[in-house]
Amino acid sequence: MTSLALIEAAARxxxxxxxxxxxxxxxxxxxxxxxxxxxxxECLQLTGSFKFRGGWSAISALPPEARSRGVLAFSSGNHAQGVALAAQRHGIAAVILMPADAPDVKIDNTRAYGAEVILYDRATEDRDALGATLTARRGLTLVKPYDDPQVIAGQGTIGLEIAAQTRALGITEAAVIACCGGGGLSSGIALALEPHAGFRLHTAEPAGFDDMARSLASGARETNPAATGSLCDAILTPTPGALTFPILRRLAGRGCVVTDDQALQAMSLAFAHLRIVLEPGGAVALAAALFAPDLPDTVIVTASGGNVDPAIFRTALDRFPA
Amino acid sequence: MTSLALIEAAARxxxxxxxxxxxxxxxxxxxxxxxxxxxxxECLQLTGSFKFRGGWSAISALPPEARSRGVLAFSSGNHAQGVALAAQRHGIAAVILMPADAPDVKIDNTRAYGAEVILYDRATEDRDALGATLTARRGLTLVKPYDDPQVIAGQGTIGLEIAAQTRALGITEAAVIACCGGGGLSSGIALALEPHAGFRLHTAEPAGFDDMARSLASGARETNPAATGSLCDAILTPTPGALTFPILRRLAGRGCVVTDDQALQAMSLAFAHLRIVLEPGGAVALAAALFAPDLPDTVIVTASGGNVDPAIFRTALDRFPA
Known part of the structure; x- marks a missing residue:
């Protein structure tokens, strides 16, 4: 189970x-x-998203013998790149199972971080069965994207840094908003900030994919009606994680929900005023800080990733001039 | 005269x-x-460029009585915004003289930082005479963009940070490349790094506006044949500074020169791989690191500013897909 002590160990x-x-x-x-x-x-993190933290945390926590056999991940996005580079820098193999229709740039980048990419056909092949065969045959350890205590602990190191950085600024009360897919990032930050009574964690999700906000409201893990249909592809998950949801149910405030247009506008404002590059899913927390009602005077947001298709970035600049 | 001690005092x-x-x-x-x-x-610096450092350094070094009367700057760009915010945060007046044909966004941003913007007609009005009248009548102190010991000291604090950050990474030998207009940034960094024998400072300029590179080669302050004609508008100055050039002549290696296209390509690569927003003039040092021959295995570059017209940014992404 992830705890503050596990997060502090991950930070070390x-x-x-x-x-x-x-x-x-x-x-x-x-x-x-x-x-x-x-x-x-966190768009300035290695591999362009916070996922490198969770990947490093999980790999570095493995027993040496298991670690030496390598790791496996299912991902077409930020988790793939985070696990790939973390594995490369540990000198171990990473096998990433990606759908054959994933964008070339994501496949190329994952390979450039030294991973072996295995493509499968979403329509005719069973990803989980393929993964199970690989882990059995090659002794690989699966690194899940969020429902893993050490992955949550790795993402939670962001919360420790927020605590130290806000202390230096004299900030003692704030809403802390995290972009939320399965909840690994937000649950880790919530745990890290639990000792700080003035900070309250809120999740941010795209409209139509607000399973976490609805789950926090109902008290049970709700599901999204659709699997795709938002520009915020990095954070579209069907339902809150089994490990992450109990943490957030205990610690989080209400979930924020923003539209794709608000995420694009946040990208444009981050370009103009912060000079950072965000992907839509990485901009939803900033969008909430900019556009959501009923927030306190001080808001801290995660900008969780910046791996964006240039065409989508241009759309943000064109449609929402800062 | 700027010295390491003056830079260390500015850092404090x-x-x-x-x-x-x-x-x-x-x-x-x-x-x-x-x-x-x-x-x-440095695109992540307040106001989006390193100029805030020099502005803060100069204003904070003024005797209290002079400081309370306010400051004046001539600039249509990054120096204007840096001086404006530094003055605002000191609680003093800033008057910025800008050409009436400066882009609206730059005028608006400078005003948003609390400055009084006075527009003049480049064709019919004498900027220096206007400035002299203002300083005499209102007791303002002129903050020059580079030829001022305290401005150079402020920019030099970047060199102190580079020294500390590279020490943490175990880097002891590198070329350090700084974007160069009048030479305030590069001379400050060169002085700050003078005690570090393994680091050598090089300037980077756009082709056709390589007055510093030619001056370093000839040993005398050379001038550019034209005043405009590069996308790198932030760093087009007619000739090296009177204070900055002797420092660079003593400490700098040969100057690097890059094309506008190389600066645009560096912007696109910084977008894709570092997730930061650079303006063309802020990308010339990175362009040199990417494309210049005969550099050592480790290169440290300043990305000096990120205040870019969205249309120019789109051009970089369109013409040079990463």
Missing amino acids: RLHGHARETPLLNAPLLDAIARRRVFVKA | RLHGHARETPLLNAPLLDAIARRRVFVKA
Whole structure:
């Protein structure tokens, strides 16, 4: 089970390997939001998203014998790249199972981080069966994207950094908003900040894929009606994680929900005022800070990833000039 | 005269006011450059460029009585915004003289940082005479963009941070490339790194506006044949500074020169692999690290600013897909 102690241990293993990302702000962005907004820029993390932390945490926590046989992940996105680079820097094999119709750039980048990419046909092949065969035959360990205590602990190291960075700024009360797919990032941050009574964690999700917000409201794990249909592809998961949801149910405030257009507008404002590159799914927490009602005067958001198709980035700049 | 002691004093005055910017790198960018490239991301500085450091340094060094009367700057760009915010945060007036044909967004942003913007007609009005009248009548102190010991000291704090950040990474030998207009940034960094024998400072300029590179080669301050004609508008100055050139003549290696297209390509690669937003003038040092021959295995570059017209940014992404 993930605990503050497990997060602190992960932070020690990540030290000198993951980047301590800056907490950015901009007076002109605050003027637009009409509150103080601080942005934890995980788009500046190695591989362009916070997923490197969870990958490193999980791999570094494996017993040496299991680790030496290598790891497996299912992902077409940020988790794939995070696990691939973490494995490469541990000197072990990473096998990433990706759908054959994944964008070439994601396949190429994952391979460039040294991973063996195995493509499968979504329509005719069973991903889980393929994975089970690989783990059995080659002794690989599966690194799940969020429902793993050490992955949650790795993402939670962001919360420890937020605690230290806000302390330096004299901030003691704030809403902390995290982009939310399965809940690994948000549950880890919530645990890390649990000792700080002035901070309350909120999830942020795209409209139509707000399974976590509805689950927090109902008290049970709800599901989304559709699997695709938002630009925020990095954070579309069918339902909250089995490990992450109990943590968030205990610690999180209400979930925030933003539209795709609000996420695009947040990308454009981050371009103009923070000079960082965000992907839509990485911008939903900032969008909530900018556009959601009923937030306190100080809001800290994660900008969780910046691996964006240039065409989508251009759309954000064109449609929402800052 | 700027010295290491003056830079260290400026660093103490900037502490808690300017941002310590991260030193970024990316394995996939290193693969393209075929060397290790570390990027000092000053685009993440307050106001989006390193100019805030020099502005803060100069204002905070003024005698209290002079400071209370306010400051004046001539600039249509990054220096205007840096001086404006530094003055606002000191609680003093800033008057910025800008040409009436400056882009609206730059005028608006400078005003948003609390400055009084006075527009003049480039064709019919004498900027220096206007400035002299203002300083005399209102007791304002002129903050020059580079030829001022305290401005150079402020920019030099970047060199102190590079020294500390590279020490943490175990880097002892590298070329350090700084984007160069009048030479305030590069001369400050050169002085700050003078005690580090393994680091050698190089300037980077756009082709056709390589007055510093030619001056370093000839030993005398050369001038550019034209005043405009490069996308790198932030760093087009007619000739090296009177204070900055002797420092660079003593400490700098040969100057690097890159084309506008190489600067645009560096912007696109920084977008894709570092997830930061650079303006063309802020990308010339990275362009040199990527494309210049005869550099060592480890190169540290300043990414000096990110205040870019979205249309130019789109051009970079369109013409040079990463």
